[in-house]
Amino acid sequence: MPLILISGYPSSGKTYRSEQLIDFFKAKIAQADAADARLSKLTIHHLTDQNLGLSRDVYAAARSEKDARATLSSAIKRLLTRDAIVVADAMNYIKGFRYQLYCEAKAVQTPNCVIHIGTPVDKCRELNAAALESGSGGYAPELFENLVFRYEEPNGMTRWDSPLFTVPYDDATPPLDAIWDALIGSDGNVKLVRPNAATVLKPATETNYLYELDRTTSDIVAAISAWQRDHEGEAGGEVAVQGVESVIELPSSPLALPQLQRLRRAFIGLNRQHSLTKDRIGALFVDYLNDAFAK
Structure with missing residues:
Protein backbone atom coordinates (compact mmCIF):
# COMPACT_ATOMS: atom_id res chain seq x y z
CA MET A 1 0.00 0.00 0.00
CA PRO A 2 1.07 3.63 -0.47
CA LEU A 3 4.14 5.14 1.13
CA ILE A 4 3.94 8.84 2.00
CA LEU A 5 7.18 10.66 2.79
CA ILE A 6 6.90 13.90 4.73
CA SER A 7 9.82 16.26 4.17
CA GLY A 8 10.66 19.74 5.39
CA TYR A 9 12.94 21.88 7.48
CA PRO A 10 13.21 21.03 11.19
CA SER A 11 10.29 22.50 13.17
CA SER A 12 8.38 23.17 9.95
CA GLY A 13 5.18 21.48 11.11
CA LYS A 14 5.68 18.04 9.57
CA THR A 15 3.86 16.19 12.35
CA TYR A 16 0.94 18.64 12.32
CA ARG A 17 0.46 18.15 8.58
CA SER A 18 0.91 14.37 8.94
CA GLU A 19 -1.87 14.20 11.52
CA GLN A 20 -4.06 16.40 9.32
CA LEU A 21 -3.50 14.00 6.40
CA ILE A 22 -4.08 10.90 8.55
CA ASP A 23 -7.37 12.26 9.92
CA PHE A 24 -8.54 12.91 6.34
CA PHE A 25 -7.52 9.43 5.17
CA LYS A 26 -9.21 7.78 8.16
CA ALA A 27 -12.43 9.63 7.35
CA LYS A 28 -12.26 8.46 3.72
CA ILE A 29 -11.70 4.87 4.81
CA ALA A 30 -14.56 5.06 7.32
CA GLN A 31 -16.88 6.13 4.51
CA ALA A 32 -16.14 2.95 2.57
CA ASP A 33 -19.16 0.67 2.40
CA ALA A 34 -19.39 -3.09 1.90
CA ALA A 35 -18.72 -2.64 -1.81
CA ASP A 36 -15.28 -1.30 -0.95
CA ALA A 37 -14.20 -4.22 1.20
CA ARG A 38 -10.53 -3.82 0.42
CA LEU A 39 -10.59 -0.09 1.06
CA SER A 40 -12.36 -0.53 4.39
CA LYS A 41 -9.59 -2.88 5.57
CA LEU A 42 -6.87 -0.30 5.14
CA THR A 43 -4.84 0.68 8.19
CA ILE A 44 -2.56 3.69 8.57
CA HIS A 45 0.85 3.65 10.26
CA HIS A 46 2.34 6.95 11.38
CA LEU A 47 6.11 6.66 11.80
CA THR A 48 7.88 9.40 13.73
CA ASP A 49 11.24 9.70 15.47
CA GLN A 50 9.38 9.61 18.76
CA ASN A 51 7.47 6.35 18.22
CA LEU A 52 10.61 4.78 16.78
CA GLY A 53 12.48 5.63 19.98
CA LEU A 54 14.78 8.20 18.32
CA SER A 55 15.75 11.50 19.91
CA ARG A 56 16.53 14.65 17.96
CA ASP A 57 20.14 14.33 19.09
CA VAL A 58 20.69 11.49 16.60
CA TYR A 59 21.11 14.14 13.87
CA ALA A 60 24.12 15.63 15.64
CA ALA A 61 26.50 12.88 14.48
CA ALA A 62 26.85 11.08 11.16
CA ARG A 63 26.95 7.61 12.71
CA SER A 64 23.83 7.99 14.85
CA GLU A 65 21.96 9.66 11.99
CA LYS A 66 22.83 6.77 9.68
CA ASP A 67 21.53 4.31 12.30
CA ALA A 68 18.35 6.38 12.64
CA ARG A 69 17.72 6.22 8.88
CA ALA A 70 18.26 2.45 9.02
CA THR A 71 15.70 2.20 11.83
CA LEU A 72 13.14 4.16 9.80
CA SER A 73 13.86 2.17 6.63
CA SER A 74 13.45 -1.14 8.49
CA ALA A 75 10.13 -0.01 9.97
CA ILE A 76 8.85 1.01 6.53
CA LYS A 77 9.85 -2.35 5.03
CA ARG A 78 8.08 -4.18 7.84
CA LEU A 79 4.84 -2.18 7.64
CA LEU A 80 4.52 -1.65 3.89
CA THR A 81 1.97 -4.41 3.23
CA ARG A 82 -1.07 -4.89 1.01
CA ASP A 83 -3.48 -3.41 3.56
CA ALA A 84 -1.40 -0.59 5.08
CA ILE A 85 -0.66 3.05 4.33
CA VAL A 86 2.66 4.20 5.79
CA VAL A 87 3.23 7.87 6.61
CA ALA A 88 6.95 8.42 7.21
CA ASP A 89 6.99 11.61 9.26
CA ALA A 90 10.74 12.20 9.63
CA MET A 91 13.43 14.53 8.31
CA ASN A 92 13.70 12.74 4.90
CA TYR A 93 15.95 15.59 3.80
CA ILE A 94 18.55 13.53 1.91
CA LYS A 95 17.59 12.88 -1.69
CA GLY A 96 19.58 9.61 -1.76
CA PHE A 97 17.52 8.29 1.15
CA ARG A 98 14.27 9.31 -0.55
CA TYR A 99 15.48 7.43 -3.63
CA GLN A 100 16.13 4.36 -1.51
CA LEU A 101 12.60 4.47 -0.07
CA TYR A 102 11.18 5.04 -3.55
CA CYS A 103 12.88 1.79 -4.59
CA GLU A 104 11.42 -0.02 -1.57
CA ALA A 105 7.91 1.13 -2.48
CA LYS A 106 8.26 0.21 -6.13
CA ALA A 107 9.71 -3.20 -5.24
CA VAL A 108 6.44 -4.08 -3.48
CA GLN A 109 4.37 -2.55 -6.33
CA THR A 110 2.88 0.28 -4.30
CA PRO A 111 2.66 3.98 -5.18
CA ASN A 112 4.41 6.64 -3.16
CA CYS A 113 4.50 10.42 -2.94
CA VAL A 114 6.45 13.16 -1.20
CA ILE A 115 4.76 15.94 0.75
CA HIS A 116 7.01 18.96 1.16
CA ILE A 117 6.12 21.17 4.10
CA GLY A 118 6.94 24.57 2.65
CA THR A 119 7.49 26.56 5.83
CA PRO A 120 10.01 29.42 5.38
CA VAL A 121 13.23 28.91 7.31
CA ASP A 122 12.73 32.08 9.38
CA LYS A 123 9.35 30.81 10.53
CA CYS A 124 10.88 27.41 11.34
CA ARG A 125 13.58 29.15 13.36
CA GLU A 126 10.90 31.06 15.27
CA LEU A 127 8.85 27.90 15.94
CA ASN A 128 11.97 26.01 17.00
CA ALA A 129 12.96 28.71 19.49
CA ALA A 130 9.42 28.72 20.95
CA ALA A 131 9.47 24.94 21.31
CA LEU A 132 12.82 25.05 23.10
CA GLU A 133 11.63 27.78 25.43
CA SER A 134 8.44 25.92 26.34
CA GLY A 135 10.24 22.60 26.73
CA SER A 136 7.90 20.94 24.21
CA GLY A 137 10.61 19.94 21.79
CA GLY A 138 12.79 21.70 19.28
CA TYR A 139 16.38 21.28 18.11
CA ALA A 140 19.49 22.81 19.63
CA PRO A 141 20.21 26.04 17.68
CA GLU A 142 23.48 24.78 16.19
CA LEU A 143 21.87 21.49 15.13
CA PHE A 144 18.88 23.33 13.67
CA GLU A 145 21.12 25.52 11.48
CA ASN A 146 23.17 22.51 10.40
CA LEU A 147 20.05 20.59 9.31
CA VAL A 148 18.74 23.60 7.40
CA PHE A 149 22.09 23.93 5.62
CA ARG A 150 22.11 20.26 4.63
CA TYR A 151 18.47 20.07 3.57
CA GLU A 152 18.00 18.83 -0.01
CA GLU A 153 14.62 20.13 -1.15
CA PRO A 154 12.43 17.63 -3.04
CA ASN A 155 12.28 18.08 -6.80
CA GLY A 156 9.14 16.94 -8.58
CA MET A 157 11.14 16.46 -11.80
CA THR A 158 12.90 13.41 -10.32
CA ARG A 159 11.21 10.02 -10.22
CA TRP A 160 11.66 9.45 -6.51
CA ASP A 161 10.16 12.83 -5.50
CA SER A 162 7.15 12.48 -7.79
CA PRO A 163 4.30 13.07 -7.33
CA LEU A 164 5.32 15.99 -5.14
CA PHE A 165 2.83 18.03 -3.10
CA THR A 166 4.02 21.26 -1.48
CA VAL A 167 2.02 22.58 1.47
CA PRO A 168 2.76 26.24 2.35
CA TYR A 169 2.84 27.15 6.02
CA ASP A 170 -0.28 29.33 5.85
CA ASP A 171 -2.33 26.93 3.69
CA ALA A 172 -5.42 26.01 5.70
CA THR A 173 -6.65 23.64 2.98
CA PRO A 174 -3.78 21.43 1.75
CA PRO A 175 -4.49 19.25 -1.33
CA LEU A 176 -5.67 16.22 0.64
CA ASP A 177 -8.11 15.07 -2.03
CA ALA A 178 -5.38 15.26 -4.68
CA ILE A 179 -3.03 13.21 -2.51
CA TRP A 180 -5.74 10.59 -1.96
CA ASP A 181 -6.49 10.40 -5.69
CA ALA A 182 -2.79 10.11 -6.58
CA LEU A 183 -2.27 7.16 -4.24
CA ILE A 184 -5.63 5.44 -3.90
CA GLY A 185 -7.62 6.70 -6.85
CA SER A 186 -10.91 8.55 -6.98
CA ASP A 187 -12.70 5.24 -7.59
CA GLY A 188 -11.18 3.65 -4.47
CA ASN A 189 -9.18 1.11 -6.47
CA VAL A 190 -5.74 1.12 -4.91
CA LYS A 191 -3.13 1.68 -7.59
CA LEU A 192 -0.45 -0.92 -8.26
CA VAL A 193 3.00 -0.04 -9.54
CA ARG A 194 4.94 -2.33 -11.84
CA PRO A 195 8.48 -2.89 -10.53
CA ASN A 196 11.39 -2.65 -12.94
CA ALA A 197 14.91 -3.97 -13.07
CA ALA A 198 16.24 -0.99 -11.15
CA THR A 199 14.01 -1.48 -8.11
CA VAL A 200 13.29 -5.19 -7.76
CA LEU A 201 15.59 -6.41 -5.01
CA LYS A 202 16.78 -9.91 -5.80
CA PRO A 203 20.01 -11.74 -4.99
CA ALA A 204 22.71 -10.87 -7.48
CA THR A 205 23.41 -14.13 -9.27
CA GLU A 206 25.20 -12.96 -12.40
CA THR A 207 28.86 -13.91 -12.44
CA ASN A 208 31.18 -11.08 -11.38
Whole structure:
Protein backbone atom coordinates (compact mmCIF):
# COMPACT_ATOMS: atom_id res chain seq x y z
CA MET A 1 0.00 0.00 0.00
CA PRO A 2 1.07 3.63 -0.47
CA LEU A 3 4.14 5.14 1.13
CA ILE A 4 3.94 8.84 2.00
CA LEU A 5 7.18 10.66 2.79
CA ILE A 6 6.90 13.90 4.73
CA SER A 7 9.82 16.26 4.17
CA GLY A 8 10.66 19.74 5.39
CA TYR A 9 12.94 21.88 7.48
CA PRO A 10 13.21 21.03 11.19
CA SER A 11 10.29 22.50 13.17
CA SER A 12 8.38 23.17 9.95
CA GLY A 13 5.18 21.48 11.11
CA LYS A 14 5.68 18.04 9.57
CA THR A 15 3.86 16.19 12.35
CA TYR A 16 0.94 18.64 12.32
CA ARG A 17 0.46 18.15 8.58
CA SER A 18 0.91 14.37 8.94
CA GLU A 19 -1.87 14.20 11.52
CA GLN A 20 -4.06 16.40 9.32
CA LEU A 21 -3.50 14.00 6.40
CA ILE A 22 -4.08 10.90 8.55
CA ASP A 23 -7.37 12.26 9.92
CA PHE A 24 -8.54 12.91 6.34
CA PHE A 25 -7.52 9.43 5.17
CA LYS A 26 -9.21 7.78 8.16
CA ALA A 27 -12.43 9.63 7.35
CA LYS A 28 -12.26 8.46 3.72
CA ILE A 29 -11.70 4.87 4.81
CA ALA A 30 -14.56 5.06 7.32
CA GLN A 31 -16.88 6.13 4.51
CA ALA A 32 -16.14 2.95 2.57
CA ASP A 33 -19.16 0.67 2.40
CA ALA A 34 -19.39 -3.09 1.90
CA ALA A 35 -18.72 -2.64 -1.81
CA ASP A 36 -15.28 -1.30 -0.95
CA ALA A 37 -14.20 -4.22 1.20
CA ARG A 38 -10.53 -3.82 0.42
CA LEU A 39 -10.59 -0.09 1.06
CA SER A 40 -12.36 -0.53 4.39
CA LYS A 41 -9.59 -2.88 5.57
CA LEU A 42 -6.87 -0.30 5.14
CA THR A 43 -4.84 0.68 8.19
CA ILE A 44 -2.56 3.69 8.57
CA HIS A 45 0.85 3.65 10.26
CA HIS A 46 2.34 6.95 11.38
CA LEU A 47 6.11 6.66 11.80
CA THR A 48 7.88 9.40 13.73
CA ASP A 49 11.24 9.70 15.47
CA GLN A 50 9.38 9.61 18.76
CA ASN A 51 7.47 6.35 18.22
CA LEU A 52 10.61 4.78 16.78
CA GLY A 53 12.48 5.63 19.98
CA LEU A 54 14.78 8.20 18.32
CA SER A 55 15.75 11.50 19.91
CA ARG A 56 16.53 14.65 17.96
CA ASP A 57 20.14 14.33 19.09
CA VAL A 58 20.69 11.49 16.60
CA TYR A 59 21.11 14.14 13.87
CA ALA A 60 24.12 15.63 15.64
CA ALA A 61 26.50 12.88 14.48
CA ALA A 62 26.85 11.08 11.16
CA ARG A 63 26.95 7.61 12.71
CA SER A 64 23.83 7.99 14.85
CA GLU A 65 21.96 9.66 11.99
CA LYS A 66 22.83 6.77 9.68
CA ASP A 67 21.53 4.31 12.30
CA ALA A 68 18.35 6.38 12.64
CA ARG A 69 17.72 6.22 8.88
CA ALA A 70 18.26 2.45 9.02
CA THR A 71 15.70 2.20 11.83
CA LEU A 72 13.14 4.16 9.80
CA SER A 73 13.86 2.17 6.63
CA SER A 74 13.45 -1.14 8.49
CA ALA A 75 10.13 -0.01 9.97
CA ILE A 76 8.85 1.01 6.53
CA LYS A 77 9.85 -2.35 5.03
CA ARG A 78 8.08 -4.18 7.84
CA LEU A 79 4.84 -2.18 7.64
CA LEU A 80 4.52 -1.65 3.89
CA THR A 81 1.97 -4.41 3.23
CA ARG A 82 -1.07 -4.89 1.01
CA ASP A 83 -3.48 -3.41 3.56
CA ALA A 84 -1.40 -0.59 5.08
CA ILE A 85 -0.66 3.05 4.33
CA VAL A 86 2.66 4.20 5.79
CA VAL A 87 3.23 7.87 6.61
CA ALA A 88 6.95 8.42 7.21
CA ASP A 89 6.99 11.61 9.26
CA ALA A 90 10.74 12.20 9.63
CA MET A 91 13.43 14.53 8.31
CA ASN A 92 13.70 12.74 4.90
CA TYR A 93 15.95 15.59 3.80
CA ILE A 94 18.55 13.53 1.91
CA LYS A 95 17.59 12.88 -1.69
CA GLY A 96 19.58 9.61 -1.76
CA PHE A 97 17.52 8.29 1.15
CA ARG A 98 14.27 9.31 -0.55
CA TYR A 99 15.48 7.43 -3.63
CA GLN A 100 16.13 4.36 -1.51
CA LEU A 101 12.60 4.47 -0.07
CA TYR A 102 11.18 5.04 -3.55
CA CYS A 103 12.88 1.79 -4.59
CA GLU A 104 11.42 -0.02 -1.57
CA ALA A 105 7.91 1.13 -2.48
CA LYS A 106 8.26 0.21 -6.13
CA ALA A 107 9.71 -3.20 -5.24
CA VAL A 108 6.44 -4.08 -3.48
CA GLN A 109 4.37 -2.55 -6.33
CA THR A 110 2.88 0.28 -4.30
CA PRO A 111 2.66 3.98 -5.18
CA ASN A 112 4.41 6.64 -3.16
CA CYS A 113 4.50 10.42 -2.94
CA VAL A 114 6.45 13.16 -1.20
CA ILE A 115 4.76 15.94 0.75
CA HIS A 116 7.01 18.96 1.16
CA ILE A 117 6.12 21.17 4.10
CA GLY A 118 6.94 24.57 2.65
CA THR A 119 7.49 26.56 5.83
CA PRO A 120 10.01 29.42 5.38
CA VAL A 121 13.23 28.91 7.31
CA ASP A 122 12.73 32.08 9.38
CA LYS A 123 9.35 30.81 10.53
CA CYS A 124 10.88 27.41 11.34
CA ARG A 125 13.58 29.15 13.36
CA GLU A 126 10.90 31.06 15.27
CA LEU A 127 8.85 27.90 15.94
CA ASN A 128 11.97 26.01 17.00
CA ALA A 129 12.96 28.71 19.49
CA ALA A 130 9.42 28.72 20.95
CA ALA A 131 9.47 24.94 21.31
CA LEU A 132 12.82 25.05 23.10
CA GLU A 133 11.63 27.78 25.43
CA SER A 134 8.44 25.92 26.34
CA GLY A 135 10.24 22.60 26.73
CA SER A 136 7.90 20.94 24.21
CA GLY A 137 10.61 19.94 21.79
CA GLY A 138 12.79 21.70 19.28
CA TYR A 139 16.38 21.28 18.11
CA ALA A 140 19.49 22.81 19.63
CA PRO A 141 20.21 26.04 17.68
CA GLU A 142 23.48 24.78 16.19
CA LEU A 143 21.87 21.49 15.13
CA PHE A 144 18.88 23.33 13.67
CA GLU A 145 21.12 25.52 11.48
CA ASN A 146 23.17 22.51 10.40
CA LEU A 147 20.05 20.59 9.31
CA VAL A 148 18.74 23.60 7.40
CA PHE A 149 22.09 23.93 5.62
CA ARG A 150 22.11 20.26 4.63
CA TYR A 151 18.47 20.07 3.57
CA GLU A 152 18.00 18.83 -0.01
CA GLU A 153 14.62 20.13 -1.15
CA PRO A 154 12.43 17.63 -3.04
CA ASN A 155 12.28 18.08 -6.80
CA GLY A 156 9.14 16.94 -8.58
CA MET A 157 11.14 16.46 -11.80
CA THR A 158 12.90 13.41 -10.32
CA ARG A 159 11.21 10.02 -10.22
CA TRP A 160 11.66 9.45 -6.51
CA ASP A 161 10.16 12.83 -5.50
CA SER A 162 7.15 12.48 -7.79
CA PRO A 163 4.30 13.07 -7.33
CA LEU A 164 5.32 15.99 -5.14
CA PHE A 165 2.83 18.03 -3.10
CA THR A 166 4.02 21.26 -1.48
CA VAL A 167 2.02 22.58 1.47
CA PRO A 168 2.76 26.24 2.35
CA TYR A 169 2.84 27.15 6.02
CA ASP A 170 -0.28 29.33 5.85
CA ASP A 171 -2.33 26.93 3.69
CA ALA A 172 -5.42 26.01 5.70
CA THR A 173 -6.65 23.64 2.98
CA PRO A 174 -3.78 21.43 1.75
CA PRO A 175 -4.49 19.25 -1.33
CA LEU A 176 -5.67 16.22 0.64
CA ASP A 177 -8.11 15.07 -2.03
CA ALA A 178 -5.38 15.26 -4.68
CA ILE A 179 -3.03 13.21 -2.51
CA TRP A 180 -5.74 10.59 -1.96
CA ASP A 181 -6.49 10.40 -5.69
CA ALA A 182 -2.79 10.11 -6.58
CA LEU A 183 -2.27 7.16 -4.24
CA ILE A 184 -5.63 5.44 -3.90
CA GLY A 185 -7.62 6.70 -6.85
CA SER A 186 -10.91 8.55 -6.98
CA ASP A 187 -12.70 5.24 -7.59
CA GLY A 188 -11.18 3.65 -4.47
CA ASN A 189 -9.18 1.11 -6.47
CA VAL A 190 -5.74 1.12 -4.91
CA LYS A 191 -3.13 1.68 -7.59
CA LEU A 192 -0.45 -0.92 -8.26
CA VAL A 193 3.00 -0.04 -9.54
CA ARG A 194 4.94 -2.33 -11.84
CA PRO A 195 8.48 -2.89 -10.53
CA ASN A 196 11.39 -2.65 -12.94
CA ALA A 197 14.91 -3.97 -13.07
CA ALA A 198 16.24 -0.99 -11.15
CA THR A 199 14.01 -1.48 -8.11
CA VAL A 200 13.29 -5.19 -7.76
CA LEU A 201 15.59 -6.41 -5.01
CA LYS A 202 16.78 -9.91 -5.80
CA PRO A 203 20.01 -11.74 -4.99
CA ALA A 204 22.71 -10.87 -7.48
CA THR A 205 23.41 -14.13 -9.27
CA GLU A 206 25.20 -12.96 -12.40
CA THR A 207 28.86 -13.91 -12.44
CA ASN A 208 31.18 -11.08 -11.38
CA TYR A 209 28.21 -8.74 -10.94
CA LEU A 210 29.78 -6.69 -8.13
CA TYR A 211 33.00 -6.38 -10.11
CA GLU A 212 31.08 -5.12 -13.14
CA LEU A 213 29.09 -2.72 -10.97
CA ASP A 214 32.30 -1.26 -9.57
CA ARG A 215 34.16 -1.18 -12.89
CA THR A 216 31.34 0.30 -14.98
CA THR A 217 30.55 3.10 -12.54
CA SER A 218 34.26 3.84 -12.10
CA ASP A 219 34.73 4.10 -15.88
CA ILE A 220 31.83 6.53 -16.19
CA VAL A 221 33.18 8.75 -13.40
CA ALA A 222 36.58 8.70 -15.12
CA ALA A 223 34.94 9.68 -18.42
CA ILE A 224 33.27 12.69 -16.79
CA SER A 225 36.54 13.79 -15.18
CA ALA A 226 38.39 13.42 -18.49
CA TRP A 227 35.74 15.43 -20.36
CA GLN A 228 35.97 18.23 -17.80
CA ARG A 229 39.77 18.33 -18.11
CA ASP A 230 39.52 18.54 -21.90
CA HIS A 231 36.83 21.22 -21.80
CA GLU A 232 38.07 23.29 -18.88
CA GLY A 233 36.19 26.54 -18.52
CA GLU A 234 33.12 25.36 -20.45
CA ALA A 235 29.73 25.43 -18.71
CA GLY A 236 27.65 22.28 -18.91
CA GLY A 237 28.10 19.82 -21.74
CA GLU A 238 27.21 16.27 -22.67
CA VAL A 239 29.30 13.16 -22.10
CA ALA A 240 28.60 10.08 -24.23
CA VAL A 241 29.10 6.66 -22.65
CA GLN A 242 29.93 3.67 -24.81
CA GLY A 243 27.03 1.24 -25.04
CA VAL A 244 24.55 3.66 -23.43
CA GLU A 245 21.92 5.44 -25.49
CA SER A 246 21.45 8.39 -23.12
CA VAL A 247 24.18 10.97 -22.61
CA ILE A 248 25.28 12.48 -19.31
CA GLU A 249 24.04 16.06 -19.11
CA LEU A 250 26.55 17.94 -16.97
CA PRO A 251 25.46 20.87 -14.78
CA SER A 252 26.76 24.36 -15.42
CA SER A 253 29.18 24.25 -12.49
CA PRO A 254 32.19 21.88 -12.58
CA LEU A 255 31.89 18.57 -10.71
CA ALA A 256 34.61 17.74 -8.21
CA LEU A 257 35.88 14.17 -8.09
CA PRO A 258 34.81 13.67 -4.42
CA GLN A 259 31.26 14.68 -5.40
CA LEU A 260 31.22 12.18 -8.27
CA GLN A 261 32.63 9.45 -6.05
CA ARG A 262 29.92 10.09 -3.44
CA LEU A 263 27.25 9.65 -6.10
CA ARG A 264 28.97 6.52 -7.36
CA ARG A 265 29.14 4.98 -3.87
CA ALA A 266 25.48 5.84 -3.25
CA PHE A 267 24.46 4.15 -6.51
CA ILE A 268 26.53 1.06 -5.71
CA GLY A 269 24.99 0.88 -2.25
CA LEU A 270 21.48 1.04 -3.68
CA ASN A 271 22.14 -1.57 -6.38
CA ARG A 272 24.52 -3.98 -4.64
CA GLN A 273 21.78 -6.56 -4.09
CA HIS A 274 19.89 -5.98 -7.34
CA SER A 275 19.68 -8.57 -10.08
CA LEU A 276 20.76 -6.27 -12.90
CA THR A 277 22.24 -7.49 -16.14
CA LYS A 278 25.69 -6.16 -16.84
CA ASP A 279 24.60 -4.19 -19.90
CA ARG A 280 22.00 -2.29 -17.82
CA ILE A 281 24.41 -1.00 -15.16
CA GLY A 282 25.78 1.81 -17.34
CA ALA A 283 22.35 3.01 -18.50
CA LEU A 284 20.95 3.06 -14.97
CA PHE A 285 23.99 4.90 -13.60
CA VAL A 286 23.70 7.52 -16.34
CA ASP A 287 20.01 8.01 -15.48
CA TYR A 288 20.89 8.24 -11.79
CA LEU A 289 23.55 10.90 -12.45
CA ASN A 290 21.26 12.93 -14.70
CA ASP A 291 18.58 12.93 -12.01
CA ALA A 292 21.13 14.02 -9.40
CA PHE A 293 22.56 16.79 -11.61
CA ALA A 294 19.09 18.10 -12.41
CA LYS A 295 18.48 18.81 -8.71
